[in-house]
Amino acid sequence: MTKFSDFALAEPIQKRVAEGGYTTPSPIQQQAIPPALEGKDILGIAQTGTGKTAAFSLPAIHHLLANKRRAGRHECRMLVLAPTRELARQIADSMTGYSKGLGLFVTSAFGGVPINRQKRILERGVDVLVATPGRLLDLIDQRFLTLSKVEILVLDEADQMLDLGFIVPLKKIVPMLPKQRQSLFFSATMPKTISQLADQFLTNPVQVSVAPQSTTAERVDQKVTYINQDDKQRLLKDFINNENPDHMLVFTQTKHGADKVVKNLMAVGIHSAAIHGNKSQPQRERALGDFKKGKINILVATDIAARGIDVDGITHVINFDMPNVSEQYVHRIGRTARAGASGISYSLVAPDERQFLRDVVKLTGVKPDVIALPEGYDEPPREEVASRIYGQKPKKYGAKPVRSGPPKNKHSSRKGRPGGGGSGRGGPGSSASSDGPKHWNNAAKSFKRRQKSKTDA
Template identity: 60%
Template structure:
């Protein structure tokens, strides 16, 4: 079995890995690190939570340290592009931890915060710059950063970065990069059209695919609950009454919906906070800090958080609303069952979301076990007791630009809220489907149990580097 010592990393990095109590590389790390050390371009596909960040951070730090030179003012030597602020901060933290003894500088550039501290950091030059495209282009246009000295560029979550909402920004950034460079793409999903687009940015890349694209982690026990839309919040409070749910992420499609769900949980004495693109950076950081510290039990988020939250001990993920982009389901539920632990994902599915469910099962190549709670008298009574006006379901609007199949505007962001790019998802009206079968007896939503959907156990090992 491959160990980190076998990969040829420098002693300072091995010391940091040992200090972090990591034992052996995950499959994506074992297969990606050697070609990246050799300077090859790479397209890496692996499940979320399997250590993709270390797969590019460790060899980049190794190569930068071996170069033994300092960056020129207003330049960077390695550029990592991230779709969200949270993910950018997370990546930068990992670079600092792994490169603690290498004396390499790391900086972040994203919107929602003042530019002056970023300008000051860039003026000195940095070895590693982690950025969202919108704010990066702001610095380029103002002359506070140039990219002609970049040796390695990374697109993390490449499928989202190269989707239609971001492709123009990426092309403009690519034109400012030197032609002689190393390019690395990493993602948990890679639709064929995005893969074709990525091919134009990579030169003779090594393809590392440790799991089929859009494969969910086997350690996640998944369940769908069929429920009327107007009774979802009552069911959510019932779910959260289970004491085995120690730390939960709840996902909605819209920013307004996230705020409403967080307020409703608060009325049920469930400490919760919402995080989405309309929140300021300080509000988002405070909510994440409270969630990590256990001061709140539930974090309600839009898909902006699905690829940027790396919080240990998330026992449950609840899809209050199913995503209208099926690949987002993989990223959402991948926030649990990390580092070898088990987790549970519960999806609440209304009638107008059946098409989303079919798309998810098609993309993930599995049938998700279901429970039918429609017509439940207990939930009906709880719903009737809610304050009037708070439980009024959103009426579907005529289909048009900027709307998804459920008639709601979803936050499918392609960057940060300050200078980023944004696109809205579109689709046709869903058609009905046969309802799920009712089980013989009830089922609690706590500790994972029962038969799990098929999947691969390639990642999420104990003692792995993420």
């Protein structure tokens, strides 16, 4: 299928697609739309920016139009689960655009905003509900939603769902659905846990896959600098001033870390904003909106919040903190390699993060170029140099303690007390009793003197 018109989509949907300026389907759309139109379950592996939202939305809208049943009170006909509120809103906005004028009602439900408006909307029923698992269960528990009439289930960013600990909510939600339904799972990676989840919830799924994680990593010009943790903020500031990036995404491991980076950048006149779980929904939307419009060039985010970022033209990704899960690295740098584009990523690696880099290299098969620190920066402890960073077990961080006195000899593994009857460490049967360190021989002599004193007594 080389054109959207080749798909057996309903005429009104074809019209919406043409009005949107879409003519050629992406690889994931070419693979997923035909079997989805046949009503088959789908297990898709695709990165962000490959067009997977349309891959499940267009055939789903086709089925909802073909089955003219209206949603009853507190019902939804199609349920889309997303790990973050940003992604949920993004999917809902896309599906609203695809179904404009077709008589379908699309809404979203997620935390961070008052629940009462969502209750009022669901009270009269909706065709498509895009929700995060936590808010969905809240609505079900409060009897404002039933899943007994769901015809289509979509699980987007399934790997991120599991990373965020949503496996328990998912196992509560899915049994509430009718057994006769179509299910579509999409994930950027395929760990064993996703395969197990698919085996449990999908029926004879058609597997489609595009842009494996190694391909994404290869499209990005990856660079790494070894640096002391305390110097990262200064290097980031210098990098921004030198490179003057158009759209740069900075990743931190924690919410506090994101706020700290923004505070320090703002203090030197670099306009930036942070998005993370502690920000209110209006704050997150304002920051993302300013980033899209170019009002700010630097957006600092945690991994969770960034999963809903749908921004083209991101030129740089900075790993201010290395992720402790290798797959997150692929998600991060993929923000600047969307839909086949290229990009640049820089990782600032502190001594205690070097193992994380090894894990990333093992996953992607790509070794980032090492960029030396500029003048004026202290070199980090040379625990590993660049030529040794890949594939070797890290040494313990810090200098080895210096022993006072002569070094100990290696002893037999057999146990015994110093100078006692055993043949272990320091005992008569051990070489340490005569040739070992002085303090062990002293202990043996002391023990003999005590034994002699007892005999004399």
